[in-house]
Amino acid sequence: MMIPFKKHEHAAQIDHARLVQSMSELRPHLVGSIFGAALVWFVFRGEASAFANTLWLSTHGLLLVFALLCFLFYYWRPSGLTVSQWGDLNALIVFAMGSAWGLAPFAFLQTENPVYIVTLISILIGVCTSPSATMALYPLSYFLFITPILASLTWHLNQLDFGQNIIIRLLVPIFWCFLLGYSLNLHRLQIRLLRLQVEKDNALAEAEQANASKSRFLASASHDIRQPLQAANLFLSSLERQVDSEEGKVLYGRLQDALSSMTELLNSLLDISRLDSQSVAVHKEDMALAPLLDKLAQSVEAQAQAKGVTFRLTGHAVFVKSDALLLERILSNLLANALRYTKQGSITLRAEQQGKRVRIRVQDTGPGIPAEEHEAIFSEFYQLANPERDSRKGLGLGLAIVSRLCALLGHRVLIDSVPGEGACFTIELDAGNAPVTVVGSVTRDQWMLPALNVLVVDDECAIREGMATLLGQWGLVVREAESLQEAQQVVLSGWLPDVVLTDFRLRGNQSGEDVIDGLKTALGREIPAIMVTGDTDPQTLERVREKVSLVLFKPVKAPQLRAALQRLVRHLSE
Structure with missing residues (x-):
């Protein structure tokens, strides 16, 4: 039976953990016990009778067979006994070991040679x-192990002539008490450590479960929230050509700004969540x-000139080792921050190589940042001089995303700022060897699209209509489908799509993957496809990328969609 310990809410787990630890550590002790028994027999066999030698060897041989059977049973069928029953079997094994060693004084202390006595x-x-x-994990087991050995040794020592010296006769009982006290104290410490380990494992499991739930929530919520934004973006892009009056253009611009702010907020929140849940793949x-x-400079320069701010780009002919898309997001956020807070003066984007490291600096002549705020500005929704939460001054998420992306990429982000003299943000990263990834600007010719047959598959009527209207304005021929079955009917009717543009989540437990697979079967060939999704789960995205040509994340703006179609056309023509 097991010595009970203080009950804990995870007492059953602690019991199981100490059983596993005890059984794993008992094996080497059993092996050591058998080798030790053989060594004792080899040293003392000349001092013992034939019967004693036979008894010693046969007892330890039977013990070895019994222990091996118990261990094999434990590893083959650990659920064959309860934890309590395994604890009892553990006690039986160690009691057998102790009893076998308790035979040593009977077998080998039949001599008066002091050397042999002291050795044994x-x-x-x-x-x-x-x-x-x-064995302190089970104090009762340890008691059952040492008691036969020390009791036998005490009895035989008392048979020897020590005169009237009581101390010598009491040494072994005192040592027995000491070992029991030590094992009880060690037992308390081990149980405390096991309890902490179990609590840590449970906390980790709960955290992983919460993270998984969060990922599932993000996957569903991002899809559901982005759907209406996706439809609004598509209709707004189609509406642009229909607005002729100056008043209408002003209203259109305001509507576009409001929708852009809403999209920026949603994307920033989802980016933060994806980074926190480690759902962002790094390449x-x-x-x-x-x-x-150069691409960033083209985007920023016009905005800087509109504010009367000078923009400079210097010393950038270097190579780095990074993820092009994520690095672009980092620098875009830093430049947007500089544009927002610089009212006059200049903004400088500079890159320089020092040995094996490259430093990219974004420097402005804005109001600067106090030293005590340098750490806080990288927190979510933290903004200086914006207590009224004016959205025109930003959302307070840009630098938080910069910090997380730099940590993800292994880059360092540094800040050097003095109030009233501006701020300088530095991204420090490894130098690269050769230009592999080239991110170029989009020319006017690249925006041209040939006449394509595009099959749009989405279970939301508003999304299909908005997509069809926009693609039609670009001169593309569009057919719509709500499900895999409708898409197959379109194809089987003889109308063959050049590109399939499908949503990932569809009704009736269908998905864009099912659409691609079904159309591939119907056509008997691969078909170029673009998947539009709001999901953020990395495993889902990895699986989707294996089946489609491109993946776009909601809400998709018209320029993004057109660029994706043009990229796909160029790829097909190569």
Whole structure:
């Protein structure tokens, strides 16, 4: 039976953990016990009778067979007994080991040679002390192990002539009490450690479950929230050509700004959540920095000039090792932050290489940041001088995303700022070897699209109509389908699509993957496809990317969709 310990809410788990630990640590002690028994027999066989030698060897041989059978049963069928029953079997094994060693004084202390006596006493003391840490998990087992050994040794020592010296006769009982006290104290410590380990494992499991739930929530919520935004973006892009009056253009611009702010907020929130849940895939490679910085400069320069701010791009002919898309997001956020807070003066984007490291700096002449705020500005929704939460001054998420992306990529983000003199943000990263990834600007010719047959598959009527209207304005021929069955009917009617544009989540437990697979079967060939999704689960996205040409994340703006179609056309023509 097991010595009970203080009951805990996870007492059953602690019991199981100490059983596993005890059984794993008991094996080497059993092996050591058998080798030790053989060594004792080899040393003392000349001092013992034939019967004693036979008894010693046969007892330890039977013990070895019994223990092996118990261990095999434990590893083959651990659920064959309850934890309590395994604890009892554990006690039986160690009691058998102790009883076998308790035969040593009877078998080998039949001599008066003090060398043999001292040697055997030393061996038995070592046998009692060596498994104390392991057997302390079950103090009763340890008691059953050492008691036969020390009781036998005490009885035989009392048969020897020590005169009237009581101390010598009491040494072994005192040592027995000491070992029991030590094992009880060690038992309390081990149980405390096991309890902490179980609590840590449970907390980790709960955290992983919460993270998984969060990922599932993000996958569903991002899809449901992005659906109406997706429809609004599509209709708004189609509406642009229908607005002729100046008043209508002003209203259109305001509506576009409001929708852009809503989209930016949603994307930023989902980006933060994806980064926190480690759902962002990283593809680091050697890349030329110049095309990326040129692209950013083209975007920022016009906005800076509109504010009367000078923009400079210097010293950027270097190569780095990074993820092009994520690095672009980092620098875009830093430049947007500089544009927002710089009222006059200049903004400088500069890159320079120092040895094996590259530093990319975004420097402005804005109001600057106090030293005590340098850490806080990387927190979510933290903004300086915006207590009224004016959305025109930003959302307070840009630098939080920068911090998380830099941590994800292994880059360092540094800040150097003095109030009234501006701020300088530095991204420090590894230098690259050769230009592999080139991010170029989009020319007017690249926006041209040939006449394509596009099959749009989405279970939301508003999304299909908005998509069809927009694609029709681009000169594309569009057919709509709500499900896989409707898509197959379109194809079987003789109308063959050049590209399939499908949503990932459809009604009736269908998905965009089912649509691609079904159309592939119906056509008997691969078909170029673009998947539109709001899901953020990394495993889902990895699976989707294996089946389609491109993946777009909701809400998709008209320029993104057109660029994706043009990219797909160029890929097909190669």
